[in-house]
């Protein structure tokens with residue numbers, strides 16, 4: 001089956017007289033006939049589930065569906081994207097070791113490395129993944145390289161093929177956070193990544209109504225990560241898994257419309273009075289145009305950023321004037337939202353570091369939803385206008 005059909009069917013094969021839609025199996029525990037029956041399921045000789053911290057039908061369906069779309073052997077669903085990243089890092093690097101991370105990695109991921117893992121003896125090596133020589137230098141003796149397909153908030157596109165080639169040459173596995181692209185637009189395992197993580201809170205769920213994470217990769221790695229999550233308890237509940245699968249059934253349609261709407265808005269806003277820069281990797285003037293066109297041939301999703309010439313004041317005015325678009329610090333939903341990295345995702349960074357990364361007091365991040373693009377263009381244009 002092709003990708004669009006897999007989005008609709010992956011993870012589920014109803015048999016005769018089964019309900020067409022998956023039931024929510026809302027239970028903490030399962031019953032058994034006798035010791036031999038329990039033992040067979042616990043050993044994996046018989047299919048089934050024991051206890052919801054270990055596994056559950058809805059959670060297993062989400063795991064199978066995302067693994068299918070990413071072209072992976074196996075998947076593990078977790079309580080959040082951060083739980084998936086945490087499980088992945090500690091599975092690749094179970095003991096203190098050097099970990100290489102892209103400089104513009106999601107703020108909480110850097111927080112996990114800096115605040116939780118560095119004190120345990122992990123050495124954090126932060127690199128600009130656009131500088132392949134710096135990446136190569138950082139790889140010596142590293143246990144893992146962590147990067148993102150499309151970065152937050154400036155939507156820089158990582159050359160995953162080049163990074164994975166370097167990783168392979170140095171024997172360092174590459175873990176890719178593919179949240180912004182989704183498996184419909186990019187499948188990092190095909191570029192040579194060892195594993196992929198998602199905040200399913202964003203595009204996979206797609207409706208701003210759940211928090212969940214998924215890790216996919218080869219079976220041995222995923223099973224080691226699963227054993228950790230069973231011990232540390234960062235498991236996903238059945239209802240969140242059910243919602244995420246329900247969202248995933250339309251991922252292909254949504255990603256196409258998110259991508260079209262975002263590029264349309266980025267083109268509309270580029271060069272307008274009051275707009276200093278539009279950061280969208282598929283604008284012809286973007287430094288990431290070539291790599292984005294190669295890595296993301298079907299679009300780059302709904303995310304882009306604006307740098308308003310008037311700084312924080314202009315952002316404040318824009319937020320007060322917006323009628324349709326709302327200020328909310330997440331992304332990937334059906335409704336268009338704006339976020340302000342200085343106060344939200346990048347709040348913990350010192351101002352100099354934010355500026356060094358290209359995030360100014362005028363930077364706003366836009367998560368383009370599924371509305372009519374003309375309504376979005378009208379709302380943003382009236383909100384950004386310089387006249388009072």
Ligand SMILES: *Cc1c(COP(=O)(O)O)cnc(C)c1O
Nearest residue numbers: 080081082106177179199201212
């Ligand atoms: C939101 C996000 C995360 C964290 O996911 P949660 O589901 O909020 O834990 C990680 N990486 C990226 C790129 C994200 O956008």
